[in-house]
Amino acid sequence: MKSTDGSDEAKRRAGESAAGLVEDGAVVGLGTGSTTAHAIRALGEAVAEGLDVRGVPTSYQSGALAREVGIPIVALADATPDIAIDGADQFAGGSLVKGGGAAHAREKVVDASADRLVVVADGTKRVDALDHPVPVEVLPDAVPAVEARVRDLGGDPTLRDAERKDGPVVTEYGNLVLDCAFGRIDAPADLAATLSAVPGVVEHGLFVELADEVHVGTGTGVSIERF
């Protein structure tokens, strides 16, 4: 049953549960978002108590937080993550929609590089079938063509607007984001492959068969789903 507990307390429990998996000497992929931020803070506390870890950030935001809490940073080009901890906008089993923070391109590279991907979420993110709009990062010149292709595929694309500036969200790679509503996604692997093949698409937020487990926080505890 879908939980209605999307509280910060539920997110904190999930984040701390995942942070507790990180072993001494590990390289950790540091996901993006409010739930992963709890894991990063918990890791920072563990570092202060002597844990030896290095973090691979998935975004400017997660890198800045990691520095703030004292986690040494390493580039993905220089280290392979033993484990990555990342959030999700929605999950059905091990399939995820990500990209609410427009960080899904680097998130996917870091998460896919890790030996183990641990997703952290509150129970409001769990569904039987994905139906969240899929964020698609697009080369700016390609936006009209990608919008047309998404409509051909039965989707409804919306250019993501920035909240605190005029104009669209611009990703860390200088691209734009189309949030593409497809309704219920019964075959996420097929849609993921189709979107990846569209010229001008840099990366999309469907993460299929990448997650090893999801730690779901509630107001009182954490449940763990493994895949």
Ligand SMILES: O=C(CO)[C@H](O)[C@H](O)COP(=O)(O)O
């Ligand atoms: O994919 C993401 C950023 O691109 C985030 O992990 C996702 O949006 C979940 O964030 P939150 O934990 O704040 O709900």
